[in-house]
Amino acid sequence: MKSTSHAFKQQATIALHDERLQRALGKAKGGFINKRQAAIDALPVFGDLRKRAKEIKNHTLEHLDFYLERFEQQVEKNGGQVHWAEKPEDARQAIIDICRSVDAKKVTKGKSMVSEEIALNQALEEVDVEVVETDLGEYIIQLAKEPPSHIIAPAVHKTREEISDLFHDKHGTPRLEEVPELVNEARQMLREQFISADVGITGANFLIAETGSTIIVTNEGNGDLTASLPKVHIVITSIEKIVPTLEDVTTLIRLLGRSATGQEITSYTSFFTGKKRDTDIDGPEQFHVVLLDNGRSEMLGNEFREMLRCIRCGACMNHCPVYGSVGGHAYGWVYPGPMGSVLTPLMTSLEESSHLPNASTFCGRCAEVCPMSIPLPDLLRQHRIREYDQGLQAPRAKWALKLWAFIAKRPRLYHFIVSKKIRVLSWLGKKSGRFSYMPFATGWTKSRDLPAPQGETFLSAWKKQQGDV
Amino acid sequence: MINKSKNPPYVGLFITCLVDSFRPNIGFATVKLLEQAGCKLGVPEQQTCCGQPAFNSGDLEDSRALARQTIDAFAEFDYVVAPSGSCASMMKKHYVELFEEDTKWKQKAEQFSAKCFELVSFLTDVLGVEDLAADFNHSVTYHDSCSGLRELGVQEQPRQLLSKIQGLTLKEMKEPYVCCGFGGTFCVKFPDISTRMVSDKVENIQQSQAEILLAGDLGCLMNMAGRLKRLDSPVKVYHVAEVLAGMAENTPAIGEGEKE
Amino acid sequence: MSKARQAVLKNLRSSLQRDALSSDATAQLESRFTQHTVHEQPDLSHLDLLERFTEKLTALAGTIESVDSLVDVPTAIEAFLKPHDLVSAAVVDKRLIDLPWATGFEVSCRGAQGADKISISLAFAGIAETGTITLLSCAENPVTMNFLPDIHIVVLHKQDLLLHIEQVWAKVREAGAMPRTVNFITGPSRTADIEQTIQLGAHGPRFFHVIVVP
Numbered sequence: 052m053k054s055t056s057h058a059f060k061q062q063a064t065i066a067l068h069d070e071r072l073q074r075a076l077g078k079a080k081g082g083f084i085n086k087r088q089a090a091i092d093a094l095p096v097f098g099d100l101r102k103r104a105k106e107i108k109n110h111t112l113e114h115l116d117f118y119l120e121r122f123e124q125q126v127e128k129n130g131g132q133v134h135w136a137e138k139p140e141d142a143r144q145a146i147i148d149i150c151r152s153v154d155a156k157k158v159t160k161g162k163s164m165v166s167e168e169i170a171l172n173q174a175l176e177e178v179d180v181e182v183v184e185t186d187l188g189e190y191i192i193q194l195a196k197e198p199p200s201h202i203i204a205p206a207v208h209k210t211r212e213e214i215s216d217l218f219h220d221k222h223g224t225p226r227l228e229e230v231p232e233l234v235n236e237a238r239q240m241l242r243e244q245f246i247s248a249d250v251g252i253t254g255a256n257f258l259i260a261e262t263g264s265t266i267i268v269t270n271e272g273n274g275d276l277t278a279s280l281p282k283v284h285i286v287i288t289s290i291e292k293i294v295p296t297l298e299d300v301t302t303l304i305r306l307l308g309r310s311a312t313g314q315e316i317t318s319y320t321s322f323f324t325g326k327k328r329d330t331d332i333d334g335p336e337q338f339h340v341v342l343l344d345n346g347r348s349e350m351l352g353n354e355f356r357e358m359l360r361c362i363r364c365g366a367c368m369n370h371c372p373v374y375g376s377v378g379g380h381a382y383g384w385v386y387p388g389p390m391g392s393v394l395t396p397l398m399t400s401l402e403e404s405s406h407l408p409n410a411s412t413f414c415g416r417c418a419e420v421c422p423m424s425i426p427l428p429d430l431l432r433q434h435r436i437r438e439y440d441q442g443l444q445a446p447r448a449k450w451a452l453k454l455w456a457f458i459a460k461r462p463r464l465y466h467f468i469v470s471k472k473i474r475v476l477s478w479l480g481k482k483s484g485r486f487s488y489m490p491f492a493t494g495w496t497k498s499r500d501l502p503a504p505q506g507e508t509f510l511s512a513w514k515k516q517q518g519d520v
Numbered sequence: 521m522i523n524k525s526k527n528p529p530y531v532g533l534f535i536t537c538l539v540d541s542f543r544p545n546i547g548f549a550t551v552k553l554l555e556q557a558g559c560k561l562g563v564p565e566q567q568t569c570c571g572q573p574a575f576n577s578g579d580l581e582d583s584r585a586l587a588r589q590t591i592d593a594f595a596e597f598d599y600v601v602a603p604s605g606s607c608a609s610m611m612k613k614h615y616v617e618l619f620e621e622d623t624k625w626k627q628k629a630e631q632f633s634a635k636c637f638e639l640v641s642f643l644t645d646v647l648g649v650e651d652l653a654a655d656f657n658h659s660v661t662y663h664d665s666c667s668g669l670r671e672l673g674v675q676e677q678p679r680q681l682l683s684k685i686q687g688l689t690l691k692e693m694k695e696p697y698v699c700c701g702f703g704g705t706f707c708v709k710f711p712d713i714s715t716r717m718v719s720d721k722v723e724n725i726q727q728s729q730a731e732i733l734l735a736g737d738l739g740c741l742m743n744m745a746g747r748l749k750r751l752d753s754p755v756k757v758y759h760v761a762e763v764l765a766g767m768a769e770n771t772p773a774i775g776e777g778e779k780e
Numbered sequence: 781m782s783k784a785r786q787a788v789l790k791n792l793r794s795s796l797q798r799d800a801l802s803s804d805a806t807a808q809l810e811s812r813f814t815q816h817t818v819h820e821q822p823d824l825s826h827l828d829l830l831e832r833f834t835e836k837l838t839a840l841a842g843t844i845e846s847v848d849s850l851v852d853v854p855t856a857i858e859a860f861l862k863p864h865d866l867v868s869a870a871v872v873d874k875r876l877i878d879l880p881w882a883t884g885f886e887v888s889c890r891g892a893q894g895a896d897k898i899s900i901s902l903a904f905a906g907i908a909e910t911g912t913i914t915l916l917s918c919a920e921n922p923v924t925m926n927f928l929p930d931i932h933i934v935v936l937h938k939q940d941l942l943l944h945i946e947q948v949w950a951k952v953r954e955a956g957a958m959p960r961t962v963n964f965i966t967g968p969s970r971t972a973d974i975e976q977t978i979q980l981g982a983h984g985p986r987f988f989h990v991i992v993v994p
Contacts, residue, residue: 064712075975082976099820107819116792117801117809129958135785187982188973204973211975234971234979241983246894261813262958272927272969272984279923279961290788295812297949302819304945312972316910318840319984320964327960332922333891334960344788352795372699376716410710412703412717413576415670432576439578448705452573456582459537459569460589466565473541484777485749494708498715499746502542502775509535509544513563 052170052198056383056395056404063410066377071210076378079207083369086313087420094309104306105424107299108360112351118260118293119342125263129325131338139169142343146171146252146285149339150180153283155249161267161274162186163254164202164363165343166287167385168398171252183244185273187237194221200379202386203311203365208378241273251277251335255288256363257303258340261296264324265340268307270317278323284335286323289343291359303362306422310364346397354433358393360423367417367427373410382407389417389427396434405443408434470508477504529647531559532597534590534611534636536604537569538738539759543774546738549765550603550639556765557647559599566593570602572610576704580618587615588625591632599646600636603761604737605668606704608638613671638668639761640736644677654766655686661730662690662760663721663744664697665737678736678760685763693728702743718747725755734760738774745775816953818946822909829908829941830992836911837990840967841980846992853935854881856991857900864931864987870898874920876935889920892928899925899985900933904955905948906941906990910966913990914948917961926963932985934965936992 055062066072091097111118123133136142142165150158158180160166172182172193184193188206192199194217199205206214214233219226222240227233253274255265265286267274278284294300308314327334350359368374368388379387384404386394392407413428421427438444458465480486480503489496506512531554539546554561571586590611594600602608612633619625643649660682668674675697682690701707701717708714721744725733733748733755735741745757756773772778793799801809824832834844847856853876861868869886881887892899901921905914913934917923926932942948945964952958969984980986 060710063710067712067716079976094822096820096822103819113796114801114809116789116796117806119792120789121813129960135782135788137784137787137791141784185983186973187971191973204976206973207976209974211977214974230974230977230979233974234982238981238983242894245983264958264962270970270972271982273982275923275927275961275963276983279927290792296816297952298816298818298946301945301949305822315836316912316964316966318965318967318970320912322958322962322964324958324960324962327917330919331917331960332919333924334917334922342788344784344791348788348791348795350795351792352797372701372717372720373710373713376713376720409706410713412666412699412701412706414666414699414703416666416697416699419670432578435576435578436580437578439580444577448709449577452577452579452705453582455569456571456574456579456586459571460582460585462566462568462589462593465568469537469541480777482777484772485746485775487750492708494711494714495746497711498750499718499743500749500775502742502745502749503777504542505544505771507544509540509547510563510565512544513547514565 052167052385054384054395054399054403056399056407059381059383059406059410062381062383063377066381071213072208072378075208075210076375079204080369080375083312087310087366087369090309090313090315100302100306101422101424103302104422105360107294107302108423111293111295112291112356112359115290115293115351118295119290122258122260122263122293125260126325126338126340129263131263131325131340134339134341136341136343139343139345142169142287142341143171143174145341146287147174147178149283149285150175150250153249155180155283157181157183157244157248158250158252159183159185159245159248159277159281160189161253161269161277162189162205163252163287164385165254165289166252167199168345169287169343171287183241183248185241185245185277187234187271190237190241191217198380198385200387201365201368202363208380245276245280248281250283250285251281252285252287253278255286255292256307257300258288258293259297259300260293262324264322266300267321268304268317269319272319275319275321278321279334282335283337283339284323286340287343288340289345289347291347307362307364310366310420310422350397355393355397355430357425358430360425361390362423364422366420366422370416370420372414372416389431393427393430393434401434401437401441402443405438408438466508466510470511473504473508477506479503528558528560530598531561532594532600533561533563534567534570534594534600534602534607535563536602536607536738538742539603542742543738543759545767545771546603546759546761549759549761549767550601552765552767553639553643553761554601557643557649559647562597564593570607570610572606573704575610575614584618587618587629591615591628594632598635599642600632601639601642603639603759605638605665605672605674606737606739608636609667609671612636638672638674638736640681641672641674641677644680649681651684652681652764654764656763656768657687658732659689659691659730660732660734660763661693661725661728662696663693663700663733663735663740665735665740666699668736669697674736681764682760691728691730693724693730695724700740700744702739704739707743718743722747722751722753726753731756733757734763736760741774745773749775816949821944821946824909824943827908829943830938832908833906833911833941837967840911842911842967842988842990844990844992848994850993851880853991853993854879854885857933858882858885860933860989861898861931866897866931870900871896871925871929872900873902873925875902876900891922892924894928896929898931898933899929900935901925903934903936903940905951906936907945907948908941908943909945912964912966915963915965916952916959918959923961923963926965927984930985931987931989933989933991936990938992938994
């Protein structure tokens with residue numbers, strides 16, 4: 052997907068004034084937050100599971116080469132094939148080659164953020180393969196020709212009215228108002244697609260080294276139909292999703308549903324291991340796992356390693372006040388919110404996405420709710436450090452801060468200048484106690500008054516007091 | 521909890537650049553609270569800024585310089601107390617991170633960190649203050665500033681002390697723990713988003729029907745007061761220390777002039 | 781793409797600041813695969829398995845009943861299907877084909893097709909912790925049976941009702957290797973993709989009914 056992260060500020064402003072979007076975001080936020088809280092309140096061992104999950108993932112990352120090789124061995128043992136992909140183009144090519152080898156005309160897809168990361172749909176369409184998104188949220192945005200705005204609920208930015216309009220327009224059917232009717236129409240439309248697809252492509256929430264299994268955690272059943280009906284099942288996934296054993300993955304599964312949607316378990320949690328067995332009546336004859344790197348092996352060796360623990364639950368963005376105000380599209384790429392602000396600069400470029408790590412107050416709510424204990428504000432700060440070192444910051448802001456630091460490192464000069472400036476400001480603001488306009492601070496005074504200083508600085512007053520004493 | 525029968529704790533007041541410049545009354549309230557609780561106080565002149573703006577802008581070099589300056593300025597004290605969760609957490613949690621590669625300064629930072637505290641939690645958790653001889657006949661709502669809350673665990677302590685103030689009614693707002701949108705340079709870099717966040721916060725404040733807004737961080741307070749005033753709200757804004765020290769009534773609230 | 785494989789492994793090892801692990805180191809790691817260490821679990825030891833299973837399954841819109849024996853299953857199913865007013869035909873798990881099905885009730889053993897309305901499976905296990913049914917893909921119960929029809933009915937032997945998820949893995953290992961598909965199913969299919977409103981019957985079955993037998 053082509054990034055528009057450089058336009059974050061404009062996109063955010065548009066989002067703030069988009070009434071429909073604001074209504075949709077308002078509805079979603081409370082639901083996700085309250086449901087997660089209820090699920091966690093009902094699970095006394097949640098804290099222990101969190102600690103254990105961090106340990107499991109850290110152990111796995113420390114031995115990632117071993118576990119990936121073992122996974123590959125097991126996939127092959129069960130009649131499957133693993134395709135390693137260093138970059139997005141490698142992954143796209145591997146998938147195109149598989150589709151070509153079976154003369155595929157139509158592909159059904161379960162939801163996969165990695166497939167967005169590599170811009171798979173467009174690549175397939177360019178070689179005349181029809182791509183049908185089957186997850187309802189993904190189906191909706193495919194019809195609307197929009198990117199996903201949330202990693203769990205891709206169409207969270209759409210209101211019911213918008214979806215009614217969309218279905219009426221694209222399906223050519225009478226306009227439906229109620230949710231059950233809309234869902235039912237999507238079910239009817241997609242049924243035939245599942246059955247007639249040549250290839251089914253899913254993602255994977257986790258990969259298990261012990262058994263060579265890939266897992267999808269879903270509610271709709273579309274992922275399972277995608278994985279089980281066509282002759283070929285391709286899993287597009289990434290190298291950090293691996294977990295050692297079935298027991299290890301069970302701990303993570305207990306955290307994922309609760310953190311994402313407040314569910315103890317989803318309607319369907321499915322484990323796929325290799326191709327169909329000789330005794331099976333249905334199931335795919337070919338099973339392929341495409342393992343994408345795209346910068347993750349580099350993250351393993353630098354200050355962003357902890358980000359590799361992410362299990363893509365979305366809790367961070369659900370609780371982020373910035374995401375909650377502007378929605379996912381403002382971020383301009385595949386992954387939004389706090390986790391997206393860490394990943395996007397690493398997977399696209401820091402230059403392209405420099406606003407993202409800055410669009411944060413470091414309130415810390417994301418880190419608080421992250422089931423994998425990822426220190427997201429610290430990682431965002433690491434990007435700011437890189438930006439500073441690479442000279443990517445806006446010059447005016449940078450020099451204002453440099454000036455501040457210069458003065459602050461010289462206490463006498465600092466106290467002299469500050470007390471003078473404050474005297475002037477407090478004199479100017481004495482009567483009303485505030486300014487409705489302040490040059491160089493119009494970002495503030497456009498919507499807020501600026502409280503005036505009380506009088507002299509504390510340190511001047513204190514010094515005087517002590518002098519009197 | 522310290523043993524007060526021994527020598528009085530020698531506390532260095534870290535005034536914070538905002539309090540120093542914009543509202544010394546908070547500083548004097550802090551002094552009163554600490555002396556009332558039996559501390560011997562000092563205010564070193566060599567303090568300016570804790571370095572957080574530089575740190576959050578990725579300028580590690582200046583952060584380290586300011587950290588060293590601050591650590592040295594407070595060398596003689598048993599404790600370093602700041603009327604601000606964000607400055608206190610910068611000093612307590614992040615100074616150590618700045619000196620990972622520097623053994624000498626890492627150690628100094630660790631020792632310094634052990635003696636840094638945010639004001640209200642210092643009063644309750646270290647000095648064991650349980651009661652305050654102050655009254656304030658108003659309804660009050662309390663905003664939990666992010667750093668104090670999430671980095672230092674300051675949440676119960678201010679409510680505990682406020683409950684001891686005569687005549688004070690606490691009216692909790694909806695989601696007091698959600699960020700007000702200040703975030704240091706964030707509010708001027710992303711003013712539209714910041715305005716949305718502070719407007720949401722103001723709505724919660726107004727819904728609480730409290731007359732007074734309190735918090736422990738002047739940055740947050742100025743941000744919320746600024747928006748409240750722009751919207752012509754009658755809600756008055758003070759730092760929690762001012763109320764706890766009985767020094768709120770005779771001073772104009774934040775953002776108000778002498779006549780209001 | 782073995783060039784990519786080499787490159788990725790090389791990058792990983794360079795980030796980990798080491799070469800490929802020695803055989804001693806890998807032997808240690810291998811032990812994790814044989815130990816199957818179970819980690820922290822919710823404490824549910826005091827609960828009645830069937831009560832807990834019922835509570836969790838019904839909270840997620842599944843339905844459940846108990847019958848005295850396997851031979852009572854066809855009648856129970858007939859009663860369950862009555863209000864649905866569908867064609868009396870079902871795709872049935874081979875292991876259940878010899879039950880006394882009513883003469884008007886057409887049963888077949890095959891993969892499910894788009895037109896099939898009802899499927900009847902035999903559960904590998906039930907998980908009381910989450911109200912979940914576990915099904916393994918096999919010749920007797922092909923996977924399509926679990927997802928294509930509108931109504932999915934599952935027969936569960938009480939002795940196969942386990943407490944925690946991890947116990948299923950122990951059972952799978954006992955039975956042999958992992959099959960092509962292990963399905964954990966908890967209630968009917970659902971979606972919340974339209975204004976966060978939960979709607980049952982997205983792409984998978986609209987109804988999920990469990991019949992517990994001894």
